[in-house]
Amino acid sequence: MPGIAGETVGIIAGSGAFPLEIASSLTRAGTPIFIVGLRGFAERGIKAYPHMMADMLDPHAILGALKRLGIGKIILAGGVSRPGPMALLSIYTFFRHREELRKIVTGGDDRILRGVIRLFEEADFSVLGVDEAAPDLLAPLGPIGRFQPDASLATDINLGLDCLATMGRFDIGQGVVVAGTRILAIEGPEGTDAMLRRVADMQKNRRVSFDKPQAILIKASKPGQDRRVDLPAIGPRTLQLAKQAGLIGIAVATQDVILVERDRLLALADQEGLFVTGVRVS
């Protein structure tokens, strides 16, 4: 982690447990932190750390406060709802070209986040990725819980990884469900949870049945993805929905997918009998 040690890192915290995990990981590593909690999104837990609350639609306030604290490195963590078109106009002044804003507003979520990163960079902040700031939160190689995938699943895992790599150029797909060499679902903007519910529905509606060919979830980042933006993640809820969808496990690209609430995730996986494993992308 060159350049992080000793220097305070600002965490811009959206919803979920993940910002707190980043905070905890950095603290364990001896790095001082300061959290900017986005109002309406950040969890109460951030109050255990040096913090302030701010409105996501008021980047002046966020940038100003960080500058005054002498913070030069930040990391974006946690979810926010996509702001509506009117709300986005309030941050319009940060973008030099109306055309640029239009592209961001109408583009994928990645484009919005890339726009936000650019905004910070233009204000001379350096924006870190999870892989730089808290690499211990990323999936290691090999089985992570008690169970491991049968060797025969390698074909399905590779098919899933191949599909995700192929779809990458369409800026869609960080997740895919495969059963018996058949692709059942490709994740779009609806997200992993909704995709898993779709797979559960397919079985209810008899669109598919996989008593025997067992279904698995495969996750990996898009090829060439800016690793400071929206790295794929799995957590306890992913595991629960995977179980409900009849899946037998989850394979994630190693060093590429965030394990959110790892302890709860693995306890749940062990309890439900699902494997969670880190795999190498060839």
Place this chain on the structure above:
Amino acid sequence: MPGIAGETVGIIAGSGAFPLEIASSLTRAGTPIFIVGLRGFAERGIKAYPHMMADMLDPHAILGALKRLGIGKIILAGGVSRPGPMALLSIYTFFRHREELRKIVTGGDDRILRGVIRLFEEADFSVLGVDEAAPDLLAPLGPIGRFQPDASLATDINLGLDCLATMGRFDIGQGVVVAGTRILAIEGPEGTDAMLRRVADMQKNRRVSFDKPQAILIKASKPGQDRRVDLPAIGPRTLQLAKQAGLIGIAVATQDVILVERDRLLALADQEGLFVTGVRVS
């Protein structure tokens, strides 16, 4: 239509209006027909034609009756639910290898249909595609209703066609929704209707918004697809769901996608202000 004229064509009729449209198209062309209605699926309308009812799980009865009538050419039309694993065992005797049946049962719907086609072919029937038996039911080139797509949508249409062609090798995707150069959804075993409902949900959940970049549905068959199997189709319900999902039109690969209930489809498109257009796949 080489070899069809004069000879009676058997229509194996599942659910929906499509078997009746095939019947009507063949009758218009002067080709005698005989319909085998699958019990629990075929619509009552088949009774207007020479017909019999049969159980889809009793291929002996179906093949025997067609043979006795001297029918050598058949076409499969309309939907059936995927039979459960136990039900499939009852047609096991038609397959020589248990392994072969397993592949069919666990594979995509295409594989099931290909298995059924093989079954008919091994009994010396010739199985026709819609393109041979009723080409007038396929989408022509250019706008089909009153509205036509803005020239600026060519980029999105080509992106959609490119995505479908790319996904073809994964045996998934006959449909895709695109808005402003962004892929919103790729169709899997859930089907077009469920995919359109998903896009409607994405907007409700603020996952995407496309006030300005307008969304369209693009449909095409998979590259190398057996054209006797499950050609993509759109009909009035597709149009209605597209409208509900906020789409502004539907582009289909010409001579490649079936227009089900064309008159109702186009009346509805004209009424709702959506375009339906046939496009060339490069």
